Amino acid sequence: MLSNVSMKFLPGYKYAIIGTNGAGKSTICYIIMGLSAYKPYKGRIILDTNDITDLSVSERAKLGITLMWQEPARFEGMTVETYLNLGGKLAIQKSEIVEAMEFVGLNPAVYLKRFVDKTLSGGERKRVELASILLLKPKYVIFDEPDSGIDLMSLNIINDVVNYVAQYGGTPIIITHREEMAYNTDYGYLICAGKILKHGTTNDVINAFRGTCEVCEHPNLPKSEEMK
Template sequence: MLELQHIAVQKNGTPILMQVDLRIAAQEIHSILGRNGTGKTTLAYSLMGLPDYALNAGDILWEGRSITNLSVAERAKLGITLAWQEPARFEGLSVAEYLHLGQQGKKAAFSPAQCLDQVGLDPTAYLARTVDATLSGGERKRIELAAVLAMQPRLAILDEPDSGIDALSLDFIKGVIRTLVREGASILLITHHEEVAAMADRASVLCAGRILKTGLPEEATRLFRNHCQPCRHVNEPEEELIHYV
């Protein structure tokens, strides 16, 4: 479904991603394992087409066709969506309105209430709430994941969905990921937690902007656990890069 061919991304003249090759099949869960500063979020933003993360080299193919020059909106129309590491803010909307946004023009498989149930939030307590600062970070994360489910994407890019989430919430997130796959989606699951990566069909280890290995999750997590250590090189501003030793 999705293929990255030798993609490279620079920020302010600094290489972030270098010669990254990756393939994601239909209805596959593919984990990207890497510590902070390895380029995981840059990879997510580049795939979504954010203007500040345009490719310096390489190509992104969607079902065999290049989408490298398509905008965020055009990629979204293809069915690609991104759940941010820091949940997006839509101040003033009710949760119900927010969940309806991605369903416009679609025959919805799940109602907003069902989407909230899937992430472990009581619809009677949350549908009428406003998306604002009264929601905790964990609540925002789960509501954003409910919105991804409501969108019925063909490819969901989940950037650290487990960040700042307790163990109970993590179980709900895993459940949503499985539901998305059953509904026909592919998942790119970006994480530095081995427990989350373990649910994938395949996993890749990203280090210093390069893919070190792609294989079964247990193979990737073994490499990640035993060989990825912080080093002093700079990859992303004010973040550590990881060195393969």
């Protein structure tokens, strides 16, 4: 359960939401995305001065909010090429798809006609999803534990996509419990037991994470609700 969580995300900046497993990080991203089981009891969600608290997932997606799931979905019978054409743009050129796939390290000659199903590994499906983000260019991209189940080379690709989103004026938000993923951001929020323990520059938040969470015997019990 979250308590008195207030966050602000500005265009062109990179954000990290850091905390141990079970701290409430993913709950925050599900509330932002509008999953039906995660509607806030109190408080509002404001997007560009508009209240979107009661909007559905699809309505929020149309406004430019995208969630990259920790475990990417599978789609039986759908090819990678078809999946990457579902982003909502009226005319995605094949050359754009090829460029996006190459950006995330997928050989188009090998993967265009592959199916987005169990025949792809979790890491391969994550790369496909990263390619879809490049093509869609959403305003806000929430990366939920993007480094889970992938190799070290893919970490660089994720950072490249995060940088790309910020460069075109979008807002990437990284949900993570690893310092390595948080370093490539500008501003961070440290979460514990559904509360914000600290927020500020990412380096300051990481230092607080090291000094508080990594030595805490009760990872979901804040040492201080007043830590700033």
